[in-house]
Amino acid sequence: MTASPPQSWRRSATALSLAAPALILMVIFLIGPLVCVILLSLTNYQLGGSTLQLIGLGNYAELAQDPTFQRSLLNTLIYAAIVVPGSVLLGLGAALLIEADSSLRSFYRAVYFLPVMATIIAMAIVWEFMLHPQFGIVNLTLKAIGMQPHDWLHDRTLALFTLCAIGIWQSLGFNMVLFMAGLTSIPSDLYEAAAVDGAHGGLDRFRIVTWPMLGPVTLFVIVITAIRAFQVFDTVAVLTKGGPSKSTEVLLFTMYSEAFSFFRTGYGAAVTVVFLVIVLAFAALKTFFLDRRVHYS
């Protein structure tokens, strides 16, 4: 079937008009702001200011010298390096345990998923109570079993790791649900074939069937968790405000304080661009490199 020129023109016009609403919204709400942020990061604009000057890469040059930003970037990387493996492995473990036995399955699923659905700000306040140095349940429990209590949120060496623990607690349930969906889609034939082929016990089964078959899910979970870890903000803002002495300063919190506390919008925009580059790098790594290695065809 061959389409005459007017027909094909009409078809592409139809296609364009159908795609247009989504395209326009995408430009207004996604691409437009992104371009604005990138442009802003090249200026010395201050919030509420009436003038602005293009200063080229000046903001980025300052970022490279800024000890707060360096600290912030390092803290974010440490946070991601702990939260990603922690919540992915624990999420996988929880999913495997829950899938292994059908009793109380939906109860466990709901319990683990609760932190995902709860407002993290509200939950952060609960954590604050629990971690209170004097009457928090964590320290009371530690004292009761004869261990050393700590000031979890105000100790410079501990605060970031405390936030990591809360971060793992928060994203574990989401990862678990994704892994459970992945587990149910593994054909039972494969486990049976593995049993006939000589896979004894859970570890063999996991190595030859579960882990490879979960490849696409695992990759997705890792990338999503990494991006969410880089976005950590709520718990920092509520619990530590970047302190004590910048020990929990993270990228988005730096961006927030530069742009909205010190009103240095241009500088804040530069931090945002750095953040976006990191997140995009993850997405690109997944799409262009890793996806091919986990979809076996």
Add this chain to the structure above:
Amino acid sequence: MPAGIERELAIDGSDQRSVPAVSPAPAERLGEVSLHQIAKAFGATRILRGIDLDISPGEFVTILGPSGCGKSTLLRIIAGLSPQDAGTVTIDGQRVDRRPPSERDIAMVFQSYALYPHLTVAQNIAVPLRMRRLNWLQRLPGFRFLPSGVSALTDEIRHDVDRVARMLHIEHLLDRKPGQLSGGQKQRVALGRAMIRSPRVFLMDEPLSNLDAELRVHMRAEIAELHRRLQTTIIYVTHDQAEAMTMSDRVVVMMDGEILQADPPDVIYNNPAHLRVAQFVGSPRINLFPGSTTRDAINVLGERIPLKTALPANTSVQVAVRPHRISLAKDSAGIAGRLVHSENLGSDLLLHLEVSGCADRIVVRTEASTAAMREIGSTVPLSLPPAAVLIFDMDGRRIAASEAITA
């Protein structure tokens, strides 16, 4: 290819000694399977009701039945993939009820092939050997680069994989992933994975049902040939009577969780023990006429068929005749049917007749030439040769009958 069989047989025979046997004495690797009173229920539904079956070493047994008759469940019980509620499975004199599948020395081919999608064809076929010859640590990726003797073992495995790949003509596919293979190629890989460690018994669960018709016919011949070459016991589950009839030494017809008959294909076809066996096997379906016994014959729709049974006179029976055994009579004195449809198969003609007194249409298979001029709606007189008539009681059980010598 026939010239190659001898050579490959020799290769196969010499290699078998290097394969470590799971059972203590390799000499006992015969593949004799016996099932005793196997029962299984899912909730209130009884899937298997006391299955007894003895399979001799090297036999090709097909379990044939409609879907839901319990044949796959039975195979899974033999494999050890699901436990039976009652009864015992014995392989070569050893009860294997409590052993996991891997310790029963069986191999299984699944309907879905169940290949590992992340492994290449060669790696897929090698899995059973790696699981047996290498320990947990040695199977770790990269371990073979350490000086541990593992590389010798992996070379040996690779050699065995090549041997099996040659037998199945899939040497050129060894480096591909299952996702890049056609259905027939996947089927061969699944067979290769089953063959690689020379098990005592092959279990095959509808292995050809995902293939297209032409390939199915081809693979049918190939599996039968493979069996002749390997001489390993095969238990093959299918709902396809053509597969059962063409490949097996013995067909076990199962329905509603029971074995109705276990006999060689020709006996199943010519001498069915139960009406349901007669109806399930054979295409077109066997014809059924109502009948009743007289003192020395069977009365079918007014026609006297000289067959003697042990039944008392005036007992209702079901009379079954295969389509190709009904002959067209010359005069219209006896049974006659009205032609409602005819199908030309080229060599043969299928006449669909409505016979008053019969619930279903009667199908007659006849040579095209003899029935060429019959028109739809015309009356076709039939005769039932006594030798072709099978008699069943009203419950479907076969009634022995002998041709009465008439004066």
